[in-house]
Amino acid sequence: MGAIDMFNDFVKLIESESLPVEAVAIADGDAIIAERHFVPDQDRNIYSHTKSYVSTAIGIAIEDGLLSLDSRLVDSFPEYVPSDAQLELGQITTVLPNQGFVVAIQCPESGDFDNIVRPALHEHLLLSLTT
Structure with a gap:
């Protein structure tokens, strides 16, 4: 066979x-x-799996010299910066060991998460890095 x-x-x-x-x-x-x-070709919410893919991609980009810990993703992807984003600041402190950074993001009340990344890229995604 x-x-x-x-x-x-x-x-x-x-x-x-x-x-x-x-x-x-x-x-x-x-x-x-x-x-x-076996299922239709459509967008799916993969929840926390995204963190693994993004952290892997960022790690590879850092290793290849394309990004550093001081990089702002908005500078690397200017084509995704909307002109009319509304932002709120939030603190994430456990993304990297012993380091924290502030991200800008606003979750839509409608539950439509298709465009949740673009508002975060509007401002400094990586506003400050503390050690």
Whole structure:
């Protein structure tokens, strides 16, 4: 039995058991050999997973010399700065060990979180770094 046959059997199992799987794929290097999506292509709230992805990306950017602890993300992504953001200041103190920084963000009352990052980028995302 080849890889594609095994893949197709796996897809059938997922469907027959109604397993909560969004997608599966087989890749060989950069080429996707087979893939199957089980749910519509739509935005999803991934809650706290975002912190892991963002911290990894920022760590890589710092390691590659693209950002430093003194960098403001607004300077790196000026195309995301809205002209009419309304901001409130909040304190986050446990993002980095023994360091804190102030971020600007306002959560929408409507519950529409699609554009929650842009207001934070309007002002100094990294206003001050303390040690």
